[in-house]
Amino acid sequence: MSEFAEILDETTGLQPNKVLTVEKVQWVKHWNDRLFSFAISRPSSFRFRSGEFVMIGLPGESKKPLLRAYSVASPSYAEELEFLSIKVENGPLTSHLQKIKEGDEIYLGRKPTGTLVADTLLPGKRLFLLATGTGLAPFLSIIRDPDIYDRFEKIILVHSVRRVSDLAYYDDLVNQIADDPLVSEEAAEQFTYIPTVTREEFERTSRINTMIEDGSLFTDRIGLPKKLDPATDRLMLCGSMDMIKDFEKYLNEQGFKEGSNSEPGDFVIERAFVD
Template structure:
């Protein structure tokens, strides 16, 4: 029997969208994958921002969703982290992409998970669940972040161990990274927690904060969040973000934006 070749549509760039090439795809498990695409020479973004990406929809028009860029702003390629939703309008198709395929990329990245939206501080905590890790992968590989903060901490909460995407890179503190490995070795910490399988940390992020576990290990300074010195970024489940936003405001933190920097930020475009 002859192999059947599926004809894929040829995408056309528009004023708002360029057409890029899929360079690599990595499937972490049955729920999670990441992929890298070509980056236009004119594409500029701040680490932590998101951009629209997508494929051609059934009506022939672009089907787009907002995705945080997971690669640092200096990378020659763009990387993204995505869930797999079998009946999702976009992700049901996106999870099938292969190297060489075409994909739409928006020309105007934006977002509030950027250092510009935070006041100066000493410790930067990036609290994430699931694919909310993506913008923090970008930020933690940005040399400027290590100039702005003495300590940089990524907290990543997932349900199963296999959901800990990029775990090896994070545990190594970006060993081999051409720009941040020396600073990250001294200033970066990774706190993974798995809530539904055996792991060395199995508590939700709120419990890690309550009992002080989050502030153990190499993390120096107060065993609690301090609005004078700590800066917070959050990305992931709406439940986590709403819970912590209320908590931070109750202890004296103010939410920041690009126009008015504060002590914590969330990505408003994702949570409404």
């Protein structure tokens, strides 16, 4: 019998197995009609590195788990596991996941993994976290990890979305870091948050690649030089396939080397979300 067979018991609810635990939804927050966040209970045995992803899901039509990879948005020391998700009306999982509420049960994979972790990068001075849409999630974890502030002098989070309402955490992000006793002092000196909106009026409306090419990304807040340098700069990328492909080509042309869990480099991409 498959490990996933007979996992759902109609009387007792979802059942754990060798690869999945069953967790309770702690809270749900809907940002708009396209995005929502939620948190689930964290098993005492669950360990992960800030920036990793894990499989989560719900029962499918055949009662077998329907699973998708989601980056953990909470830091590795958090007592609960937070996630950021899009809403897809006819999506096999998200059409149901967006309807969850506090107290519901959800599947959680036992083995987190991923490349958006500090160990995949060589030492450097500036760390650029480049995200589009829900690609923000792993970086919400990373910027609240004390270790990242020991490794880099500057941490710059750039989040690009189409609409202002898609800037999930926009009002909360800086305040959360300022109130975090583990990183508040370091973040005040080392962290910069740069949101940009491409299809509505906003303080910044350029795409990430445009801001890098014209130099507008490199403000005095993140220091000179006003260009990316493989000798000192490191990058993590998570988001749309178009953004990932464009930057991969650009960084390779600029002499940056892609890193991995087995061989650290100058930049890393979370390929679990790239088709």
